[in-house]
Amino acid sequence: MKKTPAPKNPVGGKGTMVVFTDLDGTLLDDATYSFDAAREALAELRAREIPLVIVSSKTRAEIEPIRLQLQNRHPFIVENGGAVFIPLQYFSFPLNDAVHRRNYHVVEMGTPYPLLRRALKEIQQTVGRELRGYGDMSIEEITVRTGLLPKNAQLSQQREYDEPFIIEGQACPEERLIKAINERGLRYTKGDRFYHLMGPHDKGRAVRYLNRWYRLQAGHGHNALKTVGIGNSLNDLPMLEAVDRPIIVQQTDGSYEPGITLPQLTRAPGPGPIGWNRAVLSLLQ
Numbered sequence: 001m002k003k004t005p006a007p008k009n010p011v012g013g014k015g016t017m018v019v020f021t022d023l024d025g026t027l028l029d030d031a032t033y034s035f036d037a038a039r040e041a042l043a044e045l046r047a048r049e050i051p052l053v054i055v056s057s058k059t060r061a062e063i064e065p066i067r068l069q070l071q072n073r074h075p076f077i078v079e080n081g082g083a084v085f086i087p088l089q090y091f092s093f094p095l096n097d098a099v100h101r102r103n104y105h106v107v108e109m110g111t112p113y114p115l116l117r118r119a120l121k122e123i124q125q126t127v128g129r130e131l132r133g134y135g136d137m138s139i140e141e142i143t144v145r146t147g148l149l150p151k152n153a154q155l156s157q158q159r160e161y162d163e164p165f166i167i168e169g170q171a172c173p174e175e176r177l178i179k180a181i182n183e184r185g186l187r188y189t190k191g192d193r194f195y196h197l198m199g200p201h202d203k204g205r206a207v208r209y210l211n212r213w214y215r216l217q218a219g220h221g222h223n224a225l226k227t228v229g230i231g232n233s234l235n236d237l238p239m240l241e242a243v244d245r246p247i248i249v250q251q252t253d254g255s256y257e258p259g260i261t262l263p264q265l266t267r268a269p270g271p272g273p274i275g276w277n278r279a280v281l282s283l284l285q
């Protein structure tokens with residue numbers, strides 16, 4: 001019988017590495033939402049059975065079809081860390097703090113959406129600027145603002161833990177906005193196109209939660225488990241702080257998010273999925 005060839009390189013493989021990635025502007029091209037430019041590295045991760053965990057501000061409804069296209073069977077994190085979805089039987093031990101919903105164990109970390117919607121209106125009163133939330137926008141407005149196709153814009157509106165918003169008209173002093181948000185026990189972060197109003201959760205908390213399970217799964221080898229995070233915007237910072245190897249890709253204009261500075265930070269040579277592909281391939285070398 002023919003023996004399966006050993007991987008060209010011993011780096012990677014089950015239980016040795018986990019890659020956490022943002023989608024918009026990172027694995028997905030900022031304008032076309034395509035991951036074509038990263039196909040080579042994606043195939044390499046699959047071949048080595050290295051888990052690729054999506055960590056996005058997108059909703060579950062938006063992430064599910066992207067996972068299918070990626071043939072991805074790993075856990076994923078929605079709405080900036082609002083919840084962690086873990087496929088049933090993915091880990092070989094019970095997840096006590098998760099609830100069983102459809103094909104997943106779900107761990108909810110976020111504040112329920114209706115509370116965020118109410119808070120946004122109160123904060124608008126306090127700061128005296130119109131804060132236009134996703135829930136105020138028509139599908140048409142969302143397609144114009146994001147470049148999403150109408151059917152995808154509809155999926156993006158099925159929000160559960162995070163309200164993207166814009167400030168209409170005159171800019172609002174940031175301290176005033178932050179104060180009004182914090183006073184309500186909430187937080188905000190800046191994504192690619194929107195501010196995001198959310199509860200006291202972030203991508204980092206969700207990534208740390210999953211890391212614990214990956215380390216437990218790796219058992220004795222858990223010290224050798226290397227965690228990688230790839231992002232492009234400020235809302236990725238908590239995720240990048242939670243991993244061993246933080247990586248950022250370029251924005252479309254070739255710049256890097258200036259607000260992200262970490263001692264171990266790698267700046268990938270290339271925007272979005274082009275930088276992603278190069279960074280991951282060089283990591284696996």
Ligand SMILES: [Mg+2]
Pocket residue numbers: 022023024025026192231232233
């Ligand atoms: Mg992004």
